[in-house]
Amino acid sequence: METYTFLQNYWWFLVSLLGGLLVFLMFVQGGNSLLIDLGKNEDERTLMINSTGRKWEFTFTTLVTFGGAFFASFPLFYSTSFGGAYWLWMLILFSFVLQAVSYEFRDKAGNLFGKRTYHIFLVINGIVGPVLLGAAVATFFTGSGFEIGKNNITDMGNPVISQWSSPWHGLEELWGGCGQPASNWWNYVLGIAVFFLARILGLLYYMNNIDNESFHAKCRRSLWWNSGIFLVFFIAFVTRVLLADGFAVNPETGKVFMEPYKYLHNFIAMPAVLVIFLLGVIGVLAGILTSLLKPCFKKGIWFAGTGTVLCVLGLLLCVGYNHTAYYPSTTNLQASLTLQNSCSSLFTLKVMSVVSLLIPFVLGYIFFAWRAMDKKKITIEEMQNTEDKY
Amino acid sequence: MDISLIDWSRAQFALTAFYHWLFVPLTLGLAFIMAVMETLYVRTGKSFWRDTAKFWMKLFGINFAVGIATGLILEFQFGTNWSNYSWFVGDIFGAPLAIEGIVAFFMEATFVAVMFFGWNKVSKRFHLVSTWLTCLGATISAWWILVANAWMQYPVGMAFNPDTVRNEMVSFLEVATSPMAVAKFFHTVLSGWVLASAFVLCVASWYLVKKRESKFALSSIKIAAITGLFASVLSFLTGDMSARMVAKTQPMKLAAMEGLYNGGNGVGLVAIGMVNPNKQPGDSQEAMLFDVKIPKMLSFLASHDLNSYVPGINDILDGGYPMPDGSVALSFADKKARGTLAHEALADYRQAKEAKNPALMQQAQETLAKNMPYFGYAYFNDSKELVPNVPLNFYAFRVMVILGGYFILLFFIAMFLSVKEKYHLQKWVQWVALLSLPLAYIAGMSGWVVAECGRQPWAIQDLLPVKTAISKLQPGDVQLTFWLFLALFTLLLIAEIGIMLKAIKKGPELKS
Numbered sequence: 042m043e044t045y046t047f048l049q050n051y052w053w054f055l056v057s058l059l060g061g062l063l064v065f066l067m068f069v070q071g072g073n074s075l076l077i078d079l080g081k082n083e084d085e086r087t088l089m090i091n092s093t094g095r096k097w098e099f100t101f102t103t104l105v106t107f108g109g110a111f112f113a114s115f116p117l118f119y120s121t122s123f124g125g126a127y128w129l130w131m132l133i134l135f136s137f138v139l140q141a142v143s144y145e146f147r148d149k150a151g152n153l154f155g156k157r158t159y160h161i162f163l164v165i166n167g168i169v170g171p172v173l174l175g176a177a178v179a180t181f182f183t184g185s186g187f188e189i190g191k192n193n194i195t196d197m198g199n200p201v202i203s204q205w206s207s208p209w210h211g212l213e214e215l216w217g218g219c220g221q222p223a224s225n226w227w228n229y230v231l232g233i234a235v236f237f238l239a240r241i242l243g244l245l246y247y248m249n250n251i252d253n254e255s256f257h258a259k260c261r262r263s264l265w266w267n268s269g270i271f272l273v274f275f276i277a278f279v280t281r282v283l284l285a286d287g288f289a290v291n292p293e294t295g296k297v298f299m300e301p302y303k304y305l306h307n308f309i310a311m312p313a314v315l316v317i318f319l320l321g322v323i324g325v326l327a328g329i330l331t332s333l334l335k336p337c338f339k340k341g342i343w344f345a346g347t348g349t350v351l352c353v354l355g356l357l358l359c360v361g362y363n364h365t366a367y368y369p370s371t372t373n374l375q376a377s378l379t380l381q382n383s384c385s386s387l388f389t390l391k392v393m394s395v396v397s398l399l400i401p402f403v404l405g406y407i408f409f410a411w412r413a414m415d416k417k418k419i420t421i422e423e424m425q426n427t428e429d430k431y
Numbered sequence: 432m433d434i435s436l437i438d439w440s441r442a443q444f445a446l447t448a449f450y451h452w453l454f455v456p457l458t459l460g461l462a463f464i465m466a467v468m469e470t471l472y473v474r475t476g477k478s479f480w481r482d483t484a485k486f487w488m489k490l491f492g493i494n495f496a497v498g499i500a501t502g503l504i505l506e507f508q509f510g511t512n513w514s515n516y517s518w519f520v521g522d523i524f525g526a527p528l529a530i531e532g533i534v535a536f537f538m539e540a541t542f543v544a545v546m547f548f549g550w551n552k553v554s555k556r557f558h559l560v561s562t563w564l565t566c567l568g569a570t571i572s573a574w575w576i577l578v579a580n581a582w583m584q585y586p587v588g589m590a591f592n593p594d595t596v597r598n599e600m601v602s603f604l605e606v607a608t609s610p611m612a613v614a615k616f617f618h619t620v621l622s623g624w625v626l627a628s629a630f631v632l633c634v635a636s637w638y639l640v641k642k643r644e645s646k647f648a649l650s651s652i653k654i655a656a657i658t659g660l661f662a663s664v665l666s667f668l669t670g671d672m673s674a675r676m677v678a679k680t681q682p683m684k685l686a687a688m689e690g691l692y693n694g695g696n697g698v699g700l701v702a703i704g705m706v707n708p709n710k711q712p713g714d715s716q717e718a719m720l721f722d723v724k725i726p727k728m729l730s731f732l733a734s735h736d737l738n739s740y741v742p743g744i745n746d747i748l749d750g751g752y753p754m755p756d757g758s759v760a761l762s763f764a765d766k767k768a769r770g771t772l773a774h775e776a777l778a779d780y781r782q783a784k785e786a787k788n789p790a791l792m793q794q795a796q797e798t799l800a801k802n803m804p805y806f807g808y809a810y811f812n813d814s815k816e817l818v819p820n821v822p823l824n825f826y827a828f829r830v831m832v833i834l835g836g837y838f839i840l841l842f843f844i845a846m847f848l849s850v851k852e853k854y855h856l857q858k859w860v861q862w863v864a865l866l867s868l869p870l871a872y873i874a875g876m877s878g879w880v881v882a883e884c885g886r887q888p889w890a891i892q893d894l895l896p897v898k899t900a901i902s903k904l905q906p907g908d909v910q911l912t913f914w915l916f917l918a919l920f921t922l923l924l925i926a927e928i929g930i931m932l933k934a935i936k937k938g939p940e941l942k943s
Contacts, residue, residue, distance in 0.1 A: 095548055098540035101499060106532030108507055113529035116521025116597075123507060124514025124902035131912055134507055135919070141500035142923055145492055151933035153926035191596040192781055194519070194899075195774040197810060201515050201903040202596070210908055385522045386592070386599040396530050403537045410541045410561070413553050428940070429548045 048390035049380040050362065052114035055397060057357035059107045060178070061350035064235060066100040067171050068246040068342070069093040071239030073140070074167030075247075076160055079259055086160065087148075087424045087431075092250045093243070094144040094431045095414060099407070101141060113393055117189070117383035118368055121203035125187050126177070126211030133173045140166035144431045168236065173215075175235030176228040180214055181360045182282055182304070183227050184369035189376040206372045230278045237271035238325070238349060245332055245342035252418035261333065268329045282356075283308075288369035290379050297366050297374040307363045314362065318355025324348020437898050439909040440512045443916065447505050448883070449876065450920040454498030454927075456875055459573060459620055460627020460658070461491045462566035466559075467654055473559045478942060483647055484562075485550075486939035487631070492547055493930050497923050504916065512909065516890055516900035523589050523600045524579055527607070531575035539568030573620050574612075581612035583891050584882070585680040591803050593780045593796060598894070611680065614672040615882075621666040622875050625838055628659025629864075629871035632845060634935055636864040639855055647939050652864075653849040659842035667835055671732065677885075678733035678741065679755070681892055683817065684885035686744045687824040689729060692718045694743035694752070699724035700732060703829075706822045712744050712815055744821075748814045761805075763814040770809030773802035807889065810896045819887040827880035834874035841867060 072093040080086035112119040123130050139162035146152045147159035186206030194200050207213040214225050244260045244267065251257070287303020290296070300306070308315040328345025331338050361367040366377035384390065417423075424430055465487045472480035506528060510517050516524075545553060545561035553561070588605030589598045600606060632655045635648035678685050685691075690706045691698065704722030727737040734755075742760070746752050750762030761769070776798035783791035811817060845864060848854040854861075886892060890900035 095544050098499075098544060099537075101503070102532065102536040102540040105503060105506060105536055106529070108510075109525065109529035109532040112510065112517065112521055113525035116517055116525050119510045119521060119525070120514040120517035120902075123510025124512070124517065124904075127511050127902070127904055127908055127912075130507060130511055134504055135915070137503055138500040138919060138923075141503070142496045142926070145496040146926055146930060149493065149930040149933070150937075151926075151929035151931075153922065153929050192778065194515075194596055195778050199903075200810075200899045201901065202518050203514050204903050208905060210904060385525065386595070388603075389522050389526055389600045392600070392603045393526055393529060396526075396533060399533060403533060407537065407541050410545050413557065414545060414549060417552060427551070429550055 045387045045390070046381075048387065048394060049384045051394060051397075052110075052384065052390055053361045053367070053380050054354075054358065055400075056107070056110050056114060057354050057361065058350070059103060059110055060357050061353035063100070063103045063107050063174075064238070064353045065242065065346045065349045066096070066103050067174075067235070067239040068242035068346070069097045069100045070140075070167045070170045070243075071236075071241065072167070072243030072246060073163040074171075074236070074240055075243055075263065076164050076167070078263060079247075079256075080160075084421050084424070085256060088251050088253065088256065088419060088421060089247065090144065090147065090160075090163070091424060091430050092247055092419050096246075097140065097144055101137065104137065114385055114390065115378070115380075115383045116385060117203070118378055121187055121189065121378065121383075122177075122185070122368065124201075124203055125205030126180070126185060126214060127205075128209070129173060129177055129211030129214055131211075132169060133177070136166040136169040136173075139163075140170070148431055167239075171236040171239040172229075172232040175232035176214060176225075178235075178357075179228040179231035179278070180225070181357070181367055181369075182285070182287075183225055184288065184371040184377075185214060186372040187370050187376060188373055189370075189378075227278065227281055230274050230281070234271055234274035234278055237267050237274065240267045241271055241325075241329060242342065242345055242349065245328060245345050248332060249339045249342045250415060250419055252420045257339075258336075261336065264329065264333055268333070282359075288366035288374070288377055290364040290366055290377075290381075292364050295379075295381070297369070297377045297379070299374070303365065304359055307359045307365060310363050311358070314355055314358045317351050317358065321348045321350070321352025321355055324351060433906055435906040436904060436909060437901055439906055439913055440901055440904075441897060443512060443909055443913045444505075444508055445883070446913065446916055446920070447501055447508060448879065450924065451498065451501035451505050452875060452879055453872065453924065454494050454501065455573075456623035456626040457494045457630055458491065458498050459569050459623030460625070460662070461487060461494070461630065462562075462569050463624060464627055464631060464654055464658055465491060466562045466566045467658075468651075469559050469562050473555055479646070479650075482939055482941045483650060486647070487651070488546065488562075489934055490634075490931060493927055493934065495543065497927050500923070501920065512902050512904070513890070513900045514902035516895065518597055519895055519900070520586075520589075520598050520891055522597055523582060523586075523606060526600065526603070527575040527579040527582075531572050535568050535572035535575060537568075538564055539572065542568065570620060573623075574616050577615045577619055578607055578609070578612045580882075581609055581615045582606055584615075584886055585609060585611040585676065586891050586894055591799070591806070593777055593799055594784070596777070596781075610672075611676050614669055614676050618666060618669040618673050618878075621662045621669060622878060624662035625659055625666055625835075626871040626875055628655040628662060628842065629838065629868050631655035632659065632841075632864040633866075633868040636861040637935070638938070639861045640858070640865060644938055644941070645855060647941060649849070649852075649855060652845060652854055656842050656845035656849050659838065660846050663835065663838045663842055667839065670832070670835065674732050675734065681886065682742050683744065683747050684819065684824070684881075685733065686742065686747060687819045687821045687885055688828040688881060690718050690821050690825045691729070691741065691743040692745050694741045694746045696730065696740050697727045697738045698729040698741040699726045700728035701825075701829075704825075706825050708822055710821070712748055712818055744818055748817065763808070763811075763817060766805045766808040767811060769802040769805040770807060773799055773806045774809045776802065804893065807891075807894045807896055807899070810899050811888075816888055819885050824881055824885045827877040827884070831874050831877040831881060834870050834877070838867075838871065838874070 080089050143159040143162040147156050188204045193202050214228055244264045248257050248260045283305045286299045286301050289300035289303050325345045325348035328341040332341030366379050368378035370376040465484050468480050468484035542561040542564040546565050549558050587609050588602035590601050592599050631651050635651040638644040638648040701722045702725050705720040707720050710716045710718050729741055730739045731737050733741050742752050748763045750760045752760050754760050776795045780795035888896050890897045
């Protein structure tokens with residue numbers, strides 16, 4: 042494999058891995074969405090908020106780094122998707138802004154809106170964040186309407202290279218529009234699946250991180266129906282992915298064309314990716330089932346979390362590798378983004394790859410600090426006796 | 432492109448940057464001050480220092496959250512509102528942002544949680560290391576984002592690729608260690624330390640005025656005054672470094688900062704003055720309604736030579752003056768003509784490539800390479816478009832410099848009285864310190880106004896105009912998000928100030 046192709050694949054792997062880690066870390070959002078059903082009294086809400094509150098910076102940082110890594114390695118995606126699906130991304134960002142302040146502000150005197158409002162902010166982010174991020178990722182399979190015209194740069198009246206077809210700028214991804222079919226029920230399906238997965242991870246995280254038997258039992262009960270809904274939507278989306286026509290790229294001409302069962306073919310052509318995906322699914326199921334069947338089991342988050350990372354990694358590798366357009370255009374197939382036509386230069390990818398050697402070191406200190414902080418589980422007594430809390 | 436779209440996109444970015452910079456400098460400086468206090472706790476074992484550090488950490492945390500929230504929006508706006516920018520220079524600009532995430536944000540995120548919640552969970556030393564690493568993470572983050580910003584002011588280490596129609600990085604070292612980045616980093620981070628020192632001085636002086644928490648207040652004041660004096664003096668010196676870089680790489684910005692229309696040798700610096708708001712390039716009106724100049728000082732600041740040549744706005748537009756490298760400066764008309772040649776050569780190259788004609792491709796590429804430094808000029812029709820807002824830059828620069836001098840004096844007095852243990856006796860100093868905090872914010876904001884408004888109309892100096900860097904949206908979309916951000920950030924700011932005031936009123940919990 043040529044160095045440039047290798048680095049394109051390597052960076053797609055890293056971006057996909059960051060995507061997987063982001064979905065795992067959305068246990069914070071999932072946990073917050075559970076404030077409505079599980080946080081029945083102030084003690085429970087304090088436990089829940091302080092449990093995810095000590096991890097929310099990781100989710101936030103992973104989101105920022107995911108954006109930064111995409112910008113550095115696949116800048117044409119950054120300019121096309123963010124500048125095109127404007128409202129979709131803006132809604133996601135708004136919800137994360139609400140979340141960022143809510144932990145710190147919610148219990149502080151003088152916070153202007155009162156505690157309840159900040160809880161509502163957390164719930165809004167807990168719902169909007171996963172649903173819309175899931176919907177945004179689904180467009181990698183379903184496509185979006187845009188054109189790429191690099192010659193536009195010399196057009197004084199209209200120099201913009203990436204142009205979105207719909208005036209709804211991303212809202213059409215959610216409910217159609219501009220005369221297009223509401224393509225995009227499948228975007229919702231993945232959005233809802235990600236939302237319920239985040240809730241499952243939130244439940245499993247609470248079961249691991251909060252030392253309170255009655256709350257543990259409540260989480261277990263909630264896990265049943267959240268898992269049921271997740272499985273329905275997840276299986277529906279995966280079935281659609283396997284059976285749908287996909288956006289294939291002719292390796293010789295670079296032309297994009299529709300190929301029946303493209304993603305199924307990708308899994309078959311890349312057994313390693315299939316294994317990653319299946320291990321991920323098994324991990325998620327193992328985490329859920331063991332937690333459901335063994336009342337005292339508290340480590341479900343690690344199985345389901347690892348499974349989530351692998352599952353998302355497998356799906357994203359499937360949509361990017363093996364001559365596939367990972368961000369397809371439904372307006373003009375030839376405008377679709379592939380690893381080759383949207384990536385940074387060889388030099389930049391090399392520099393970034395050297396920097397990426399720091400990632401194991403970063404993961405190492407995160408592991409070390411996380412472990413040190415989580416040695417003692419959160420209890421109601423701790424919350425009542427400490428000032429170091431949200 | 433629709434002018435209102437450009438203006439709303441600029442307004443939205445300026446709004447977000449403004450709010451972001453309300454919170455970030457305090458994070459940068461307070462992290463250092465808290466870390467010093469906690470170090471004193473670990474070294475002396477006195478719980479007084481732990482409680483003192485914890486109080487400032489509480490205020491740090493309130494401020495930190497909003498800084499993160501506004502920073503998220505700022506990063507993604509490069510894509511959402513500046514889509515052409517993201518492609519045209521993303522190959523260079525994206526790397527510092529990604530490195531910032533990998534190297535700095537994770538460090539900050541990991542150890543800030545230990546710093547806030549780890550007092551009873553980890554050892555004293557682990558906690559202290561976490562506080563210092565939070566400070567280091569914030570500072571490294573500042574390095575990379577300022578590398579990116581410096582590159583917008585002074586693009587280096589790249590080459591244009593006509594196949595991909597973008598600029599590509601050819602030297603990471605040049606980008607990461609550009610002299611503009613070095614000057615910007617020290618000047619900006621130190622200005623954050625100045626602001627945080629002014630913040631600590633203000634809050635602690637309030638306690639003294641109220642005759643509360645005197646030991647806590649005086650100890651905090653001593654650390655803040657020393658930090659503030661050190662930072663404000665160095666900030667002044669690095670400001671000089673920045674000014675020389677501006678003179679070398681952004682002469683139009685320097686001319687706007689000085690309201691200088693007609694340059695020359697041995698040019699004076701306007702110490703005080705009032706800009707003629709009706710003055711236009713090329714007309715015969717006076718540039719200043721009145722001014723008091725320090726003779727030859729601008730020439731000296733620009734190149735440390737009292738008689739050096741400093742071009743004015745008219746000179747830059749008309750060209751013909753000697754450049755430091757011995758060449759003669761081109762006029763706007765020449766630059767536009769060469770920029771147009773570059774555009775035509777790019778179009779020819781792309782056509783020849785499609786027609787698979789290597790000879791024509793080579794010919795077009797040569798013309799393109801020769802004229803590429805002027806590529807951005809082809810987008811302008813009128814030379815006046817190249818002139819930034821002169822009054823805004825002129826006044827913002829003076830406000831920054833005058834306040835910079837004021838803070839050196841204030842911190843010197845505070846440190847002197849603190850060391851002599853007489854600060855608590857001087858009510859007037861306490862009141863002055865109490866009332867000076869807004870001035871520190873104004874000084875920092877003024878600096879950014881000069882940096883960013885002085886670069887206009889360029890997104891990337893001489894390479895990509897703001898009007899070409901844009902995303903193609905409806906003006907109404909951006910207008911709506913502008914108002915939403917304005918409402919949201921303003922409400923969060925009010926909430927943040929409310930929480931801060933309550934926490935300050937409650938005061939530190941000194942168990943010792």
